[in-house]
Amino acid sequence: MGLLYLGTPLVWDEAxxxxxxxxxxxxxxxxxxxxxxxxxxxxxxxxxxxxxxxxVSFDDKEKNAKLSLRQTEILAKxxxxxxxxxxxxxxxxxxxxxxxxxxxxxxxxxxxAPYTGSIHDLLSVEANMRYRRTLARQHLKxxxxxxxxxxxxxxxxPGQFTxxxxxxxxxxxxxxxxxxxxxxxxxxxxxxxTANIRRRRGSKVAINLPVFFDEKTPRPFIDPTIPWDRAIYxxxxxxxxxxxxxxxxxxxxxxxxxxxxxxxxxxxxxxVSDARRMYDGLIPIGPILLALTAASPIWRGYLxxxxxxxxxxAGSVDDRTEEERGLKPLRTNKHRIPKSRYDSVDLYISNDxxxxxxxxxxxxxIDEKIYERLRSHGLDDLLAKHISHLFIRDPLVVxxxxxxxxxxxxxxxxxxIQSTNWQTLRFKPPPPNSPIGWRVEFRSMEVQMTDFENAxxxxxxxxxxRAIMAFNLNFYIPISKVDENMQRAQQRDASTxxxxxxxxxxxxxxxxxxxxxxxxxxxxxxxxxxxxxxxTRKMENCFTPPPLPENGFVHRTPVxxxxxxxxxxxxxxxxxxxxxxxxxxIDAYLETLEVESQDMVRIRRYLDLVRRRSDGRLLTPATxxxxxxxSHSDYRQDSxxxxxxxxxxxxxxxxxxxxxxxxxxxxxxxxxGGDTDQGSIGL
Ligand code: ADP
Ligand code: MG
Ligand code: MG
Ligand code: MG
Ligand code: MG
Ligand code: MG
Numbered sequence: 001m002g003l004l005y006l007g008t009p010l011v012w013d014e015a016x017x018x019x020x021x022x023x024x025x026x027x028x029x030x031x032x033x034x035x036x037x038x039x040x041x042x043x044x045x046x047x048x049x050x051x052x053x054x055x056v057s058f059d060d061k062e063k064n065a066k067l068s069l070r071q072t073e074i075l076a077k078x079x080x081x082x083x084x085x086x087x088x089x090x091x092x093x094x095x096x097x098x099x100x101x102x103x104x105x106x107x108x109x110x111x112x113a114p115y116t117g118s119i120h121d122l123l124s125v126e127a128n129m130r131y132r133r134t135l136a137r138q139h140l141k142x143x144x145x146x147x148x149x150x151x152x153x154x155x156x157x158p159g160q161f162t163x164x165x166x167x168x169x170x171x172x173x174x175x176x177x178x179x180x181x182x183x184x185x186x187x188x189x190x191x192x193x194t195a196n197i198r199r200r201r202g203s204k205v206a207i208n209l210p211v212f213f214d215e216k217t218p219r220p221f222i223d224p225t226i227p228w229d230r231a232i233y234x235x236x237x238x239x240x241x242x243x244x245x246x247x248x249x250x251x252x253x254x255x256x257x258x259x260x261x262x263x264x265x266x267x268x269x270x271x272v273s274d275a276r277r278m279y280d281g282l283i284p285i286g287p288i289l290l291a292l293t294a295a296s297p298i299w300r301g302y303l304x305x306x307x308x309x310x311x312x313x314a315g316s317v318d319d320r321t322e323e324e325r326g327l328k329p330l331r332t333n334k335h336r337i338p339k340s341r342y343d344s345v346d347l348y349i350s351n352d353x354x355x356x357x358x359x360x361x362x363x364x365x366i367d368e369k370i371y372e373r374l375r376s377h378g379l380d381d382l383l384a385k386h387i388s389h390l391f392i393r394d395p396l397v398v399x400x401x402x403x404x405x406x407x408x409x410x411x412x413x414x415x416x417i418q419s420t421n422w423q424t425l426r427f428k429p430p431p432p433n434s435p436i437g438w439r440v441e442f443r444s445m446e447v448q449m450t451d452f453e454n455a456x457x458x459x460x461x462x463x464x465x466r467a468i469m470a471f472n473l474n475f476y477i478p479i480s481k482v483d484e485n486m487q488r489a490q491q492r493d494a495s496t497x498x499x500x501x502x503x504x505x506x507x508x509x510x511x512x513x514x515x516x517x518x519x520x521x522x523x524x525x526x527x528x529x530x531x532x533x534x535x536t537r538k539m540e541n542c543f544t545p546p547p548l549p550e551n552g553f554v555h556r557t558p559v560x561x562x563x564x565x566x567x568x569x570x571x572x573x574x575x576x577x578x579x580x581x582x583x584x585x586i587d588a589y590l591e592t593l594e595v596e597s598q599d600m601v602r603i604r605r606y607l608d609l610v611r612r613r614s615d616g617r618l619l620t621p622a623t624x625x626x627x628x629x630x631s632h633s634d635y636r637q638d639s640x641x642x643x644x645x646x647x648x649x650x651x652x653x654x655x656x657x658x659x660x661x662x663x664x665x666x667x668x669x670x671x672x673g674g675d676t677d678q679g680s681i682g683l
Contacts, residue, residue, distance in 0.1 A: 007399035043437035045117035052261035117539035126455035176253035207315035257316025286424035295621035307622035572614035
C-alpha cells in the first residue's frame with residue numbers, strides 16, 4: 001500500500017473538495033521530478049520483491065484456523081528487533097523490513113536492501129525470503145503461522161474466522177454483511193479508504209464470483225449464509241435488491257480484495273525510456289503469469305469457478321459512480337470509465353517504433369486539462385496520456401495536515417493518485433531527493449505457498465525482463481487482447497484448459513541476437529552484428545533500443561495477423577522458429593552470462609518449476625487446493641469448504657512449506673522445505 005501519514009483523514013464530502021487541489025499539485029510535483037530526472041541515465045539494475053503473508057491462528061482443539069488480528073503488535077516486535085538481530089543475522093542478508101498491509105492479519109516483507117544484477121543476488125532471493133519467514137515465525141505465538149496464501153478460504157463466513165472474534169455488525173467503514181470493522185488495519189488511512197470508496201461510489205462494492213458447481217451443489221445456488229434481512233446499515237438491502245447474483249458467491253467489502261496476498265517485483269531501469277520499454281514488454285506477460293500462479297479458488301467458504309484474486313480486488317476498490325460505470329447518463333461526473341482503479345494496464349507508453357498506435361485500442365478517458373498542461377510542458381503524447389489517465393481518479397484519502405506541501409521537495413500529492421491506481425504494471429518515477437531511479441513494478445502474480453516457488457517466479461521474471469531488454473523482444477498485442485487474457489487467466493484451470501492471445505513473431509527486426517544465441521551452443525554469444533561478445537558476470541541494465549527497420553516506420557502486417565491464440569505450454573515452451581517460447585528466450589539470455597555451473601543448476605531448478613507448471617506436469621496452487629478440498633473426507637460435494645476442511649488445508653500448507661508433507665503433484669519431489677541446503681541460511 002502507499003504512504004502512511006500520521007494525521008486526520010477527511011471524510012468523503014470534505015476530501016472531494018480538495019480533489020482538484022491534489023491533482024493540480026500532484027502534477028506540479030511530477031513535473032518537478034520530470035524536469036530534474038528525465039535525462040537521468042546509467043542506473044544499474046536494482047530490484048526487489050514484496051511478499052505478503054496472512055497470520056493464521058490455529059486452534060487444535062476446535063479444529064479451526066482463524067486470522068490473527070495482531071498485526072500492530074507483531075509489526076512493533078518485528079521492527080524493534082530489526083536493530084538487535086544484526087549481531088547474529090546472516091552475513092549476506094541485509095535485515096529485511098516488514099510493512100503493514102490492508103488486512104489486520106497481514107504482513108508484507110521486503111529485502112532490507114534491493115538486489116543488484118549479480119548472479120549471487122539472484123540466487124540469494126530464496127534465502128532472503130526464508131529469512132523473512134523465519135523472523136516472522138519467531139515473533140508470533142506458538143499457534144500462529146505466517147502463511148503465503150493468496151485468499152483466506154473462510155474470510156466472511158458466519159461464525160468465528162478471526163482471533164479474537166468480532167461481529168460484522170460493527171463494520172462502520174465498509175457496512176459489510178460479512179466482515180467486521182476489525183478486519184481492517186486500524187491506521188486511519190485504511191478505514192477512510194474503505195468508507196470513502198463506498199461513499200464515492202454511492203453503494204457498497206459488489207463482487208459476484210461464479211460458484212463451482214459440484215455434484216451436490218444446489219441449483220440454483222442461493223447462498224443461505226447471506227444475512228438477507230439484516231437491517232443495520234442503509235446498504236443492507238442491496239444484497240436482496242439485486243447486488244447478490246444467484247449461482248454466485250457475493251462479496252461486499254474492500255477487505256475481500258485488499259485482504260489478499262500477492263508477490264510483486266520492482267526493477268530499476270537505466271533511464272526513463274528503458275523503463276517505458278520494459279513496462280510495455282511486461283504488459284502482455286501480466287495475465288500469463290496470473291494464470292500460471294493461480295492460487296485462490298475458495299471465497300467466503302465456497303469453491304469458486306475462478307482460480308485467481310484479480311477481479312475480486314478490482315471490484316473491492318471500485319469507487320466509480322453509476323454515471324462513470326455507464327449505468328446513468330453523465331451529469332455530475334466528467335467521464336465514462338471502463339475499469340476500476342485496480343485493473344490491468346490501459347496504455348502502452350514506449351516511444352519505440354515497435355509500439356504501433358493500433359495497440360492502444362481501448363477507450364482511454366483522460367483529464368484533458370492535465371493532458372494539455374503536460375504537453376505544453378514538453379511531455380510526449382504517450383506519457384502525457386498515461387499520467388492524465390491516472391489523474392481522472394479522485395484522491396480517496398486526504399489528510400488535513402498535508403493539504404499544503406512544498407511541491408519541489410514532496411511527491412505526496414502525486415503519489416496519492418499514482419499509488420491508488422493499482423494496475424498490473426506500475427511505472428514508478430523516482431522519488432524527489434533520493435538516489436532511486438526510474439522503476440517498473442510487476443504486480444499480477446499470486447503469492448505461492450513456499451519461498452522456493454516465490455523465488456522461482458521472481459527469478460523467472462527478472463530473467464525474462466533482461467531477455468526482453470537485451471534482445472529487444474516485441475511482445476506487443478492490442479491492449480483489448482491483454483484485457484481478454486486477464487479474464488481468461490482467472491477461469492478455473494486456465495493454464496491447462498484455456499488459450500491466450502500472444503504475439504506470433506517476437507523479434508523486433510529480422511532474426512536478432514536472441515535467435516542466433518538460441519540456435520548456437522558456443523561459449524561466446526554473438527552480438528546483433530554477429531561478432532562474438534564476451535559474456536558478462538552481471539546482468540546489465542543499459543540497452544540499445546530496437547534499431548529502425550530498413551523500411552522505416554512502415555508496418556506492413558495488419559495488427560490482427562500479428563497474434564494468435566496459444567496454450568500456456570506453447571507460450572512458455574515455444575511453438576515455432578518465430579516464437580521459441582519464454583523459457584527458451586531466457587535460456588538464450590543466460591547464454592550471454594558467465595554463470596558458475598553450480599549456480600546454473602540452481603537457476604535451472606527454478607526454471608524447471610515454471611516449466612513443469614506450464615506444461616501441466618505440476619499443478620497450479622489453485623488446482624492443488626481445489627483437489628485437496630474435493631478429496632477431503634468431510635467434503636459433501638456441495639462446494640462448501642467447512643471449518644474442518646479449512647483447518648486441515650492450512651495445516652497441510654504449513655507442513656508442505658516446511659517440507660514435512662510431500663506434495664509431488666505441486667512441487668518437485670526433491671523439495672525438502674525450509675531446511676534444505678538450497679539457499680538455506682541455517683536459522
Ligand atoms: P510498494 O509497496 O510501493 O510497491 P515497497 O517499498 O513495498 O514498494 O517495495 C519496493 C521494492 O523495491 C522492494 O523490494 C525494494 O527492495 C525494491 N527497491 C528498493 N529500491 C529500489 C531501487 N532503487 N530499484 C529497484 N527496486 C528497489
Ligand atoms: Mg503490499
Ligand atoms: Mg510494498
Ligand atoms: Mg509501499
Ligand atoms: Mg495487497
Ligand atoms: Mg508493491
